[in-house]
Every structure is written in structure tokens, then in C-alpha cells.
Amino acid sequence: MLPVACLPLCGILMGLGYLLCPASMQGGEITGMVPTIGMFLVKAGGALIDHIALLFAVGVGVGMADDQNGTAGLTALVSWLIITSLLQADFVKLLLPTIADQPAALLAFQKIENPFIGILAGIIGAHSYNRFKNTDLPEWLAFFSRKRSTVIVSGLESILVAAVLFFVWPILFGALVGLGQGIAGMGAVGAGIYAFLNRLLIPLGLHHALNNVFWFDTIGLGDLTHFWAGETDGDVPWSLGIYMSGFFPCMMFGIPGAALAIVQCANKKRRKYVMGILGSAALCSFVCGITEPFEFAFMFCAPLLYVVYALLYGLFSYATALVGFRAGFSFSAGATDLLFSSSLPAAQDTWLILPLGLAAFVIFYVVFRVLISKFNLPTPGNEPDDTDAETVEDISDASVESADVVEGVNIASVFAGLGGKENVLTFDNCATRLRLELKDDSLVDENKLKEAGAKGVMRMGQNSIQVVIGMKVQKVADVMRGQL
Known part of the structure; x- marks a missing residue:
């Protein structure tokens, strides 16, 4: 993060x-x-x-x-x-x-x-x-x-x-280039496969291999370079812009729809926080096609959802190729690139971004909303260990904090519930939880931890536990770390 x-x-x-x-x-x-x-x-x-x-x-x-x-x-x-x-x-x-x-x-x-x-x-x-x-x-x-x-x-x-x-x-990089060469001649189907693999490989950074095949002149394609050179379909043996156009409805409208679904699936107490993160991410994606803030917010905690997300890119790229919408980008598929590429000779029927965008918004929203709700996926604000909508409120007045009470969490009582400071081997935290390795987990008193202000306790294995604090865990962790 x-x-x-x-x-x-x-x-x-x-x-x-x-x-x-x-x-x-x-x-x-x-x-x-x-x-x-x-x-x-x-x-x-x-x-x-x-x-x-x-x-x-x-x-x-x-x-x-x-x-x-x-x-x-x-x-x-x-x-x-x-x-x-x-x-x-x-x-x-x-x-x-x-x-x-x-x-x-x-x-x-x-x-x-x-x-x-x-x-x-x-x-x-x-x-x-x-x-x-x-x-x-x-x-x-x-x-x-x-x-x-x-x-x-x-x-x-x-x-x-x-x-x-x-x-x-x-070897790994070359295999991806070979795969790109194999699907380059498939027309609309190839465009869909490429878009799917492009998104799927982003976590590893290996999408660059495919990008070099389709966007640049690695094997003689160069969709991006030919598009911005002012050429048309008559100058190349493929439909110019086919490997870029499908990204526009997904990035400009699909991501905002998916972000809205994640926000609405978040715990009510965390929606403002999640909206702050995903709202800015959706704006970034719409304006200039920067998708990483949105994608990295959920790809590792909900990999199944990310695979479906990549599949949606493939489907929209296939559909876009069929209906004839053509636009290009020099940076990414946001509104800015759409505006400037629409005046280039290879651009076709750019007005179709409106119906395509509306369809993308609705489909991304519905798919994300259904999958998150049905499978209780741990998207931002909807982590499985934080899903109690009405969890225990701060046990003390948050406006009156001391070294012992931080964000409603009694630090001394947390250490006592863990079996004492001397029982802690390693200490870390993620976005909502304290992560600890203990000498002896039999000394853990879950009731005492909850009385101290924790919202839950997860036993991850022998001598490994996680204490759920909430979105303000960082401040609690910093104080505890200073006392170890």
C-alpha cells in the first residue's frame, strides 16, 4: 500500500x-x-x-x-x-x-x-x-x-x-512474446485475448512483453506507433487501433462503476475512507487512464475478482473491435487521450464511447457488486475479519487519549491480553490488523483483548495471531511498537 x-x-x-x-x-x-x-x-x-x-x-x-x-x-x-x-x-x-x-x-x-x-x-x-x-x-x-x-x-x-x-x-519473457505472436492474427478475438492478458500480467510487470508486440514494432505490428504517425487502415495489414480501443470504455467508465460497487459493499463505518481511496483512483483512470491505484487496491486481497476484472477487459475489447470504435493513446486510455486521438486519421466512430461507456459502467458495477456480495470478497472496507457492521465502539472517549489509550484501544490491556510484552517475538501491522508472532499463544486472552478495544482475534497458526483494530491501526501500532 x-x-x-x-x-x-x-x-x-x-x-x-x-x-x-x-x-x-x-x-x-x-x-x-x-x-x-x-x-x-x-x-x-x-x-x-x-x-x-x-x-x-x-x-x-x-x-x-x-x-x-x-x-x-x-x-x-x-x-x-x-x-x-x-x-x-x-x-x-x-x-x-x-x-x-x-x-x-x-x-x-x-x-x-x-x-x-x-x-x-x-x-x-x-x-x-x-x-x-x-x-x-x-x-x-x-x-x-x-x-x-x-x-x-x-x-x-x-x-x-x-x-x-x-x-x-x-525464457519467461520470450514465452510471452511468442504468445503475442500467436494471437496477433486473430482479429477481434485476438484483441480480446490480448486485453485480458494485458491486465492479468500487470501484477508481475510482464505485460510489457505483450505491449511491445502489439503497440510497438517488435514483430512488425506497432498499433500505437502507426496510429500516432497519422496512418490509416490502408497503410497496415490490420485494423489500426484495434489493440488500444477496447481499453477506453473499461478505464473511463468501467473502473468508476467497479469502484462504486466496492464502496457500497464496504462496511458502513469505512465507506468514507474507502471512497477517498477509490474515488481518486476512479478519477485518475477516467481522466488519463492510470489504473494502478484502483487495481493494486484489490488485486492481491481478492485475486478471483481481479481475474474477472481482466476478463471484462477482454470482452469489451472484443466488442469494441466488432462495432468499429477506434481510438488510440500515447499514454493510456483516459479521456485526455481520447480527446486528442479523436482528430487523428485512424480514429473511427469515437462517439460510440458513450453507449460503450454506459454499458461498461453498468456491467463492471453489477459484476463487482454480485461477486463481492456473494463470495464476501475482502475488498477494501470489506475484509472478512472486519465485517461486523456494528462492531464495538471505542471503549473510552476518543478525545481523551493518553499513552495507554489510543483510538479507544487500551495499550496496556492489549499487551496483557497477549501474555505480556515479553511474549511478543515479532510485531507488524497491515491496513486493519496487528500481526504478531508469540513465544506461547496459549497465554493469549481473547476476551481481555476485546475488552481492551480490539474488534476480533484471528489465530493464523501456532504462535501466530492477528488482532483486528480497524482502519486506525497504524496509530495504535506505532504506540505499541514504541513500548516494545
Whole structure:
């Protein structure tokens, strides 16, 4: 959630920037105060979206550290820098000159800076930190003991991982490119399959492989490049824009519909909070097609729903290809790109975005609403352990807080319910829960924890429990962490 929190800012900056400075997408000279300001906003927003993989490396490193210490973020950054440097295309060509004659393998290394590698680096950094943060070295190496040693360990692990990826990554990446080549000649069906796989692969960052097949000239297609070059169907052997058009109704209208369904399925006490997150995400998607704030908000907690979400993209891309709506994007399928691409020669029947958009809004809304309700999916605000609509209110006056009572939670009583501070081995928190590893879980008193202000207790395995606090868990966790 830490890197995801950066994305709404990106979307707002870029959306405003594109509106103020059309030349930032279409090309041409940028003159005047307003376009200049717009270009600054586009560049500022692009600094985040262009480096989302790096944000994931640092964010995952900090988020998965036992105590969320910033050292873990630095350790993850070290891992990211080593892996991406060792697997850069130019360096790989230096080690293996013959790869220059293998375009598919070379392309894989040209796309090494992706979210999948970022998450992998974050995991390496967090693991190194958690495992070695308390390790003492001999006196003559004492300077590198404990937290400082984690950076060294992370670096060594990353070298080994890079060595494995040197052989594995081109195979995985190449398989996706081959898949793209296989479906490129299927017309409307191929467009639907591509859109489905594009969304499905986003969590791993591997959608770049397919994008290079369909949008650029990796295998001679280049839907995006030919569209913005001012060409028409007569200049290419396929229906120009077919691999971009289907994203517009989904991103502009489908995501707002799905976001509304998630908000309405959320616990009534959390709807304002969820609306704040998903409302800005829906706006980002509508204006400039930035979908990550919405997608990463639920893809990991409700993977089934994400698969259906990807399937809806495939269905709408298929339908869009059949009805003849054609539009293109240089950034993503938002209203800004639709506005500017509608004047290009390859654009066709752009007015169809209205009926297509209405259909997308309704279908996304109904599908999300039915699936979340029927299967009680843990979307934001609807987590299974937080679904009691009328949970216990704060047990004390929230306006009168002390070191012992935070957000209605009695900290001393929580520790007592856990069997004492000395019973706590590791301590962390997610969006709503405290996550703990204990020495002896038989000492846990669930009634005492609930009396202290917890809304529930989940036993996750031997000596592993989660204490449900609610959306204000971070403040409670910070106070408890300071007392351990």
C-alpha cells in the first residue's frame, strides 16, 4: 500500500498537465505560461509512474520488515540497483555478445526494470533485514554489525538472484512474446485475448512483453506507433487501433462503476475512507487512464475478482473491435487521450464511447457488486475479519487519549491480553490488523483483548495471531511498537 499511495498524486498531476499542455502528448512546440505549467505537471507525475518499479522495491522492503524500519528500504534499494545493473541490456551484451543476434532475449533485458523485479528486490531486502538485523560480528568488524550487515547480505543475495535471472528471465519473457505472436492474427478475438492478458500480467510487470508486440514494432505490428504517425487502415495489414480501443470504455467508465460497487459493499463505518481511496483512483483512470491505484487496491486481497476484472477487459475489447470504435493513446486510455486521438486519421466512430461507456459502467458495477456480495470478497472496507457492521465502539472517549489509550484501544490491556510484552517475538501491522508472532499463544486472552478495544482475534497458526483494530491501526501500532 505504501507505493500505491503515491499513484493518485501521479494521476492528478498528469491529468491536469495533459489538459493544460496537449503538446506533451501530440508533440510540437511548447510556448506560453499555461502549457509550460502543464508540461511541468506531466513531468512531475511521470517521475512516479515511470519509476513505479523502484517505488515497489523500497515500499515492499519497508512494508515486509518486522519493524518497518527504513533500513529495510535502503537494503531493498541496494538489491534493486544490483539486479537491474547486472541485467541491463548493455552489460548483458558485454558478457554475452551473441545476444545481440537474439532480439527477443535482448528485449527481455531491455525491460528488466519492471514491477516484478521491484517486488523481488523488496522481498530480498526485507528478508535480509529481518534475518540479520540483530547479528553481531567480531569486534574488528563491529562497525558492520546488526542493521548495517543487512545491506551487505542483500547485495550478495542479489548477485546470486541476478545470475539465475540471467538464464530464466529471457525464457519467461520470450514465452510471452511468442504468445503475442500467436494471437496477433486473430482479429477481434485476438484483441480480446490480448486485453485480458494485458491486465492479468500487470501484477508481475510482464505485460510489457505483450505491449511491445502489439503497440510497438517488435514483430512488425506497432498499433500505437502507426496510429500516432497519422496512418490509416490502408497503410497496415490490420485494423489500426484495434489493440488500444477496447481499453477506453473499461478505464473511463468501467473502473468508476467497479469502484462504486466496492464502496457500497464496504462496511458502513469505512465507506468514507474507502471512497477517498477509490474515488481518486476512479478519477485518475477516467481522466488519463492510470489504473494502478484502483487495481493494486484489490488485486492481491481478492485475486478471483481481479481475474474477472481482466476478463471484462477482454470482452469489451472484443466488442469494441466488432462495432468499429477506434481510438488510440500515447499514454493510456483516459479521456485526455481520447480527446486528442479523436482528430487523428485512424480514429473511427469515437462517439460510440458513450453507449460503450454506459454499458461498461453498468456491467463492471453489477459484476463487482454480485461477486463481492456473494463470495464476501475482502475488498477494501470489506475484509472478512472486519465485517461486523456494528462492531464495538471505542471503549473510552476518543478525545481523551493518553499513552495507554489510543483510538479507544487500551495499550496496556492489549499487551496483557497477549501474555505480556515479553511474549511478543515479532510485531507488524497491515491496513486493519496487528500481526504478531508469540513465544506461547496459549497465554493469549481473547476476551481481555476485546475488552481492551480490539474488534476480533484471528489465530493464523501456532504462535501466530492477528488482532483486528480497524482502519486506525497504524496509530495504535506505532504506540505499541514504541513500548516494545
